[in-house]
Amino acid sequence: xxxxxxxxxxxxxxxxxxxxxxxxxxxxxxxxxxxxxxxxxxxxxxxxxxxxxxxxxxxxxxxxxxxxxxxxxxxxxxxxxxxxxxxxxxxxxxxxxxxxxxxxxxxxxxxxxxxxxxxxxxxxxxxxxxxxxxxxxxxxxxxxxxxxxxxxxxxxxxxxxxxxxxxxxxxxxxxxxxxxxxxxxxxxxxxxxxxxxxxxxxxxxxxxxxxxxxxxxxxxxxxxxxxxxxxxxxxxxxxxxxxxxxxxxxxxxxxxxxxxxxxxxxxxxxxxxxxxxxxxxxxxxxxxxxxxxxxxxxxxxxxxxxxxxxxxxxxxxxxxxxxxxxxxxxxxxxxxxxxxxxxxxxxxxxxxxxxxxxxxxxxxxxxxxxxxxxxxxxxxxxxxxxxxxxxxxxxxxxxxxxxxxxxxxxxxxxxxxxxxxxxxxxxxx
Amino acid sequence: xxxxxxxxxxxxxxxxxxxxxxxxxxxxxxxxxxxxxxxxxxxxxxxxxxxxxxxxxxxxxxxxxxxxxxxxxxxxxxxxxxxxxxxxxxxxxxxxxxxxxxxxxxxxxxxxxxxxxxxxxxxxxxxxxxxxxxxxxxxxxxxxxxxxxxxxxxxxxxxxxxxxxxxxxxxxxxxxxxxxxxxxxxxxxxxxxxxxxxxxxxxxxxxxxxxxxxxxxxxxxxxxxxxxxxxxxxxxxxxxxxxxxxxxxxxxxxxxxxxxxxxxxxxxxxxxxxxxxxxxxxxxxxxxxxxxxxxxxxxxxxxxxxxxxxxxxxxxxxxxxxxxxxxxxxxxxxxxxxxxxxxxxxxxxxxxxxxxxxxxxxxxxxxxxxxxxxxxxxxxxxxxxxxxxxxxxxxxxxxxxxxxxxxxxxxxxxxxxxxxxxxxxxxxx
Numbered sequence: 103x104x105x106x107x108x109x110x111x112x113x114x115x116x117x118x119x120x121x122x123x124x125x126x127x128x129x130x131x132x133x134x135x136x137x138x139x140x141x142x143x144x145x146x147x148x149x150x151x152x153x154x155x156x157x158x159x160x161x162x163x164x165x166x167x168x169x170x171x172x173x174x175x176x177x178x179x180x181x182x183x184x185x186x187x188x189x190x191x192x193x194x195x196x197x198x199x200x201x202x203x204x205x206x207x208x209x210x211x212x213x214x215x216x217x218x219x220x221x222x223x224x225x226x227x228x229x230x231x232x233x234x235x236x237x238x239x240x241x242x243x244x245x246x247x248x249x250x251x252x253x254x255x256x257x258x259x260x261x262x263x264x265x266x267x268x269x270x271x272x273x274x275x276x277x278x279x280x281x282x283x284x285x286x287x288x289x290x291x292x293x294x295x296x297x298x299x300x301x302x303x304x305x306x307x308x309x310x311x312x313x314x315x316x317x318x319x320x321x322x323x324x325x326x327x328x329x330x331x332x333x334x335x336x337x338x339x340x341x342x343x344x345x346x347x348x349x350x351x352x353x354x355x356x357x358x359x360x361x362x363x364x365x366x367x368x369x370x371x372x373x374x375x376x377x378x379x380x381x382x383x384x385x386x387x388x389x390x391x392x393x394x395x396x397x398x399x400x401x402x403x404x405x406x407x408x409x410x411x412x413x414x415x416x417x418x419x420x421x422x423x424x425x426x427x428x429x430x431x432x433x434x435x436x437x438x439x440x441x442x443x444x445x446x447x448x449x450x451x452x453x454x455x456x457x458x459x460x461x462x463x464x465x466x467x468x469x470x471x472x473x474x475x476x477x478x479x480x481x482x483x484x485x486x487x488x489x490x491x492x493x494x495x496x497x498x499x500x501x502x503x504x505x506x507x508x509x510x511x512x513x514x515x516x517x518x519x520x521x522x523x524x525x526x527x528x529x530x531x
Numbered sequence: 532x533x534x535x536x537x538x539x540x541x542x543x544x545x546x547x548x549x550x551x552x553x554x555x556x557x558x559x560x561x562x563x564x565x566x567x568x569x570x571x572x573x574x575x576x577x578x579x580x581x582x583x584x585x586x587x588x589x590x591x592x593x594x595x596x597x598x599x600x601x602x603x604x605x606x607x608x609x610x611x612x613x614x615x616x617x618x619x620x621x622x623x624x625x626x627x628x629x630x631x632x633x634x635x636x637x638x639x640x641x642x643x644x645x646x647x648x649x650x651x652x653x654x655x656x657x658x659x660x661x662x663x664x665x666x667x668x669x670x671x672x673x674x675x676x677x678x679x680x681x682x683x684x685x686x687x688x689x690x691x692x693x694x695x696x697x698x699x700x701x702x703x704x705x706x707x708x709x710x711x712x713x714x715x716x717x718x719x720x721x722x723x724x725x726x727x728x729x730x731x732x733x734x735x736x737x738x739x740x741x742x743x744x745x746x747x748x749x750x751x752x753x754x755x756x757x758x759x760x761x762x763x764x765x766x767x768x769x770x771x772x773x774x775x776x777x778x779x780x781x782x783x784x785x786x787x788x789x790x791x792x793x794x795x796x797x798x799x800x801x802x803x804x805x806x807x808x809x810x811x812x813x814x815x816x817x818x819x820x821x822x823x824x825x826x827x828x829x830x831x832x833x834x835x836x837x838x839x840x841x842x843x844x845x846x847x848x849x850x851x852x853x854x855x856x857x858x859x860x861x862x863x864x865x866x867x868x869x870x871x872x873x874x875x876x877x878x879x880x881x882x883x884x885x886x887x888x889x890x891x892x893x894x895x896x897x898x899x900x901x902x903x904x905x906x907x908x909x910x911x912x913x914x915x916x917x918x919x920x921x922x923x924x925x926x927x928x929x930x931x932x933x934x935x936x937x938x939x940x941x942x943x944x945x946x947x948x949x950x951x952x953x954x955x956x957x958x959x960x
Contacts, residue, residue, distance in 0.1 A: 355948060
């Protein structure tokens with residue numbers, strides 16, 4: 103069979119599994135998730151052995167140690183992955199929730215119910231834990247999942263999926279609900295991108311270039327996730343001590359994540375008071391500042407910034423910086439260069455906060471708080487499939503409800519629609 | 532300037548207008564809508580004169596009279612269009628609604644607010660009233676709109692947009708918020724389909740082929756609307772009198788709309804009791820039945836159905852029909868051939884209704900009611916931009932809230948995220 107045929111077979115199995123999984127109530131889904139968690143722990147030696155093959159090959163290819171670390175599994179990490187599956191089992195089931203409802207004036211009972219999306223495709227990079235996290239969140243929300251991980255984690259992902267599917271064999275959840283996209287060539291992902299009608303939504307998780315290519319090539323609806331060019335704007339009325347703490351927390355606490363700050367904007371009226379302290383503190387934390395002329399004038403250590411710096415998600419100990427003459431100029435900068443993830447204002451002014459919140463068009467706006475709080479866990483969702491930076495369907499951290507659609511159900515007693523209103527059909531035999 | 536440049540200019544004006552319109556509260560938006568309604572009535576002669584040019588050209592081209600009727604405007608119709616705009620002004624403003632919110636354990640105040648999508652593109656066919664309806668719904672929900680109507684209505688649409696934009700000149704809503712896509716060639720629509728980053732969502736309204744081509748070619752996210760291959764399933768436990776009324780209402784009351792029935796499925800155990808009556812009643816109503824062998828055996832008037840009939844949205848006095856041996860077979864038929872719009876069951880059995888509702892994967896499921904009730908007006912939305920048959924973002928009738936996205940806002944007092952939990956930055960000067 104060709105790779106295209108292999109893909110079709112897998113996708114159709116996923117569709118069939120979705121039709122069986124979708125109507126299942128919570129208890130059998132949770133039971134299946136606990137079976138999966140148990141199996142992951144019981145068969146951890148097998149998983150770690152498969153992972154070792156990926157790690158060895160990555161080392162041979164000269165992969166940097168930070169990437170090797172992301173890829174590597176050990177006993178503790180497999181236990182943590184299993185624990186995350188058990189946590190998903192504890193979360194409320196979004197499926198069946200009545201979102202809106204009531205009785206219409208004509209007596210029709212109308213309800214809008216949450217239902218699964220159907221088949222979800224997840225395309226992701228190095229970390230094997232996404233294979234299990236993604237599968238668990240999809241199962242809990244009643245969706246079948248097609249997983250397309252990095253070829254660098256192929257052996258690990260194959261083992262993880264084998265263990266999960268074996269565990270599902272003794273449950274009401276069909277094993278077809280969890281599948282790897284066959285093939286590891288760059289072409290094999292194309293079948294997934296063109297599977298409109300078989301796959302209901304694609305979620306790319308990873309770097310900007312992965313996400314961009316999925317968005318451009320897919321005919322399946324995509325939920326864009328995660329590129330975070332986040333801003334911290336220090337307003338004319340900011341508490342400068344608070345601003346310094348928020349800036350450092352947003353930039354330094356975990357620079358590799360999408361809700362870390364990438365650009366500092368400072369109102370001109372506090373630039374002289376704030377920037378020298380900020381530059382010194384950032385330098386001490388090992389951060390390179392890429393600044394405009396007004397920032398660069400304050401320190402020789404500042405690297406001159408160009409347009410590209412303001413567009414860049416560094417995900418490193420680098421930050422772009424600029425002085426703005428007004429809150430509106432800060433907003434215009436964020437609208438022009440930002441990625442619509444999270445932008446923060448530090449201010450004591452209620453009016454400034456209100457205007458910033460109204461004008462900044464991003465998934466999240468933080469007032470006197472670090473950008474680092476834009477996170478499904480912090481928001482109390484209990485789990486997160488990613489952070490959407492698009493406006494359709496889901497925006498910001500996506501939990502279980504964001505993995506659902508809705509269905510309208512209306513119930514009558516022979517309700518007919520006429521040009522003058524509703525008529526009830528006469529009762530029969 | 533080239534057509535591509537013209538489009539870019541218009542799209543950028545729409546983006547700038549959206550940034551100004553988005554934060555406006557309800558009162559200035561409603562005032563602007565009332566100005567638009569007044570202007571449409573005051574300048575109806577100008578609109579009708581422009582429409583006459585379209586109608587004359589359509590006649591010259593030999594357009595059928597039903598299409599001419601859809602295209603034609605007169606004093607009464609312009610008044611009705613203006614009245615619809617006033618009704619939109621009366622609807623609640625979805626923007627700013629707090630969808631979810633509360634205080635997190637760490638004291639951060641978290642709110643999820645409805646915000647406009649930004650720039651909405653609407654691609655539609657013959658009826659000029661969509662030009663005004665679409666603009667009014669977008670303005671009310673804080674969105675700028677790019678309108679791309681049929682070339683057959685070009686003069687009418689140009690006049691309607693000119694009148695609306697002139698009316699906006701004296702309001703707080705920028706005229707750039709309502710624009711026609713320049714050009715009437717088939718190519719000109721391509722610019723809209725490829726305007727990712729400038730246009731936030733495209734809504735095609737019209738026939739199946741229009742919607743299909745937009746879905747396939749667009750890089751902008753699309754909300755698919757309206758193809759309705761709706762089913763009426765007469766269960767073994769149906770009240771057959773009720774079933775007959777529902778079938779006739781769903782098929783005949785208005786056959787040209789997307790929530791009309793296109794396929795009848797009858798449980799084998801009631802086929803002999805129901806089908807002869809149904810075939811006679813349908814024949815009397817002028818409906819041609821395209822049936823499977825078991826249906827065709829009952830009447831010479833039945834045209835043999837092939838696979839294509841079961842896939843077809845006739846929007847005419849035709850209906851496909853088949854006998855099924857179980858409720859599950861009816862569900863399988865609907866899943867295989869349906870368009871995911873609206874499917875109805877007629878049954879007295881609570882269990883059958885429950886199973887049908889759980890297994891049919893459509894935007895709306897009707898129990899003992901005509902499919903004709905799937906409609907924004909009937910659901911109490913007050914207005915409708917279309918009926919979504921996709922699962923992402925909106926499913927079923929779309930009112931004003933479906934023209935919005937959301938934004939998360941969190942407010943702290945120097946909240947910092949650390950590896951061990953939240954820390955509040957020490958207060959400063």
